[in-house]
Amino acid sequence: MVKALVAHEPESKPEVVEVELPVLGPGDLRIGLAAAGVCHSDLSMTNGTVTPKFPVVLGHEASGVVLEVGSAVDDIEVGAPVVLNWAAPCRRCWFCLNAQPWLCRRVEKTVSTPGGKLADGTPLNLALAVGAFAEETVVPRWGVVPLPPGIPADVAALMGCAVLTGFGAVRNSAQVRSGESVAIFGLGGIGLSALVAARMAGAGPIVAIDINPEKEATARALGATDFLLYDDSLPKTIRGLTERRGVDHAFECVGRPETIHTAWSSARRGGKCFVVGVGRRDQAVEISALELYHYARELSGCALGSSDPDRDIPMYCSMIGSGSLDLQPLISHRTDLDGINDAFDRMRAGEGLRTVVEFDAEGFR
Ligand code: PAD
Numbered sequence: 527m528v529k530a531l532v533a534h535e536p537e538s539k540p541e542v543v544e545v546e547l548p549v550l551g552p553g554d555l556r557i558g559l560a561a562a563g564v565c566h567s568d569l570s571m572t573n574g575t576v577t578p579k580f581p582v583v584l585g586h587e588a589s590g591v592v593l594e595v596g597s598a599v600d601d602i603e604v605g606a607p608v609v610l611n612w613a614a615p616c617r618r619c620w621f622c623l624n625a626q627p628w629l630c631r632r633v634e635k636t637v638s639t640p641g642g643k644l645a646d647g648t649p650l651n652l653a654l655a656v657g658a659f660a661e662e663t664v665v666p667r668w669g670v671v672p673l674p675p676g677i678p679a680d681v682a683a684l685m686g687c688a689v690l691t692g693f694g695a696v697r698n699s700a701q702v703r704s705g706e707s708v709a710i711f712g713l714g715g716i717g718l719s720a721l722v723a724a725r726m727a728g729a730g731p732i733v734a735i736d737i738n739p740e741k742e743a744t745a746r747a748l749g750a751t752d753f754l755l756y757d758d759s760l761p762k763t764i765r766g767l768t769e770r771r772g773v774d775h776a777f778e779c780v781g782r783p784e785t786i787h788t789a790w791s792s793a794r795r796g797g798k799c800f801v802v803g804v805g806r807r808d809q810a811v812e813i814s815a816l817e818l819y820h821y822a823r824e825l826s827g828c829a830l831g832s833s834d835p836d837r838d839i840p841m842y843c844s845m846i847g848s849g850s851l852d853l854q855p856l857i858s859h860r861t862d863l864d865g866i867n868d869a870f871d872r873m874r875a876g877e878g879l880r881t882v883v884e885f886d887a888e889g890f891r
Pocket residue numbers: 564565566567570687691711712713714715716717735736737738741756779780781782785801802803804805828829830831873874875876877879
């Protein structure tokens with residue numbers, strides 16, 4: 527039995543309980559968790575925005591160490607450090623074969639997978655086939671990306687979602703070039719990763735937007751040229767910062783209809799708005815038919831920052847190793863499993879940056 531944070535039903539407060547791990551299949555790995563980031567999508571699984579099967583072990587952004595290897599796995603050994611991969615492409619479906627592995631059919635269907643049991647024998651589910659808010663988990667071999675030595679467990683965890691999504695939105699989806707203007711709405715782990723990528727791409731101006739004024743110092747330290755508090759008149763203010771045009775690329779990293787609309791309205795004529803935030807099924811974004819024509823903007827959903835984790839995580843590792851990418855400033859709080867509900871409270875209030883859950887990382891190197 528291991529300790530895990532389990533959501534028993536929708537709209538309920540998750541609790542730390544003892545769970546029985548799934549049986550290790552021939553193609554599986556047993557992973558000892560080292561660190562796990564708390565992502566807004568974890569909270570979204572408890573409030574009806576995203577609907578996994580319940581009861582479910584939450585958590586999907588994590589690093590760990592291989593503790594046990596299934597009999598059919600021959601390319602990874604006990605003791606290997608890994609990033610857990612909630613979006614592992616199948617490499618066989620139409621999307622994978624047409625160079626869009628982030629839209630893979632298997633990933634699309636995997637909100638949760640059956641795995642393990644509660645102490646009373648009730649079958650459990652693992653969020654996004656990972657279930658990272660647990661001392662240990664069992665995942666398929668394809669559910670991890672091996673790490674080179676020397677990457678700290680906390681930043682390794684962030685690569686599993688925030689960095690793939692936020693950095694990838696700028697680098698892969700938008701392919702931001704030097705000198706282009708960018709606006710980023712929402713400065714949590716995802717928006718801050720996008721901000722770091724925009725700075726590294728040489729973008730400017732980089733306008734960072736949040737409801738929390740305390741985010742200004744972090745935003746400026748990470749490369750924002752301007753910080754604005756959210757309100758509906760932002761498109762006008764942003765045009766004032768961009769020679770009356772609006773930005774080339776707007777990134778919505780909140781997941782609300784009003785911020786999606788404002789982000790779209792902040793882009794220039796012919797500009798692009800990427801919706802990274804995950805909103806509710808029952809909330810609609812209304813855009814005037816005339817404006818849609820007139821502004822000739824692109825409005826695009828943005829899944830996993832158009833990333834291929836097997837390609838991109840090693841690239842982020844070499845950027846960390848060479849000192850060009852520093853993810854530590856994205857982490858504001860550290861906790862154990864019992865502190866995750868407090869991290870959810872901070873997210874509801876728009877407070878803090880990434881919270882990292884730290885486990886006894888014995889063996890992680
Ligand atoms: P977070 O809760 O850590 O940060 C959200 C930020 O938005 C906070 O700083 C808030 O203060 C801020 N905010 C709230 N309301 C507003 C507003 N009206 N205007 C401006 N800022 C506001 O979340 P996160 O960074 O973990 O995740 C952000 C979104 O990205 C969330 O919807 C999550 O579900 C989504 C996501 N998308 C993907 C993907 O593949 N597209 C992957 C992972 C997460």
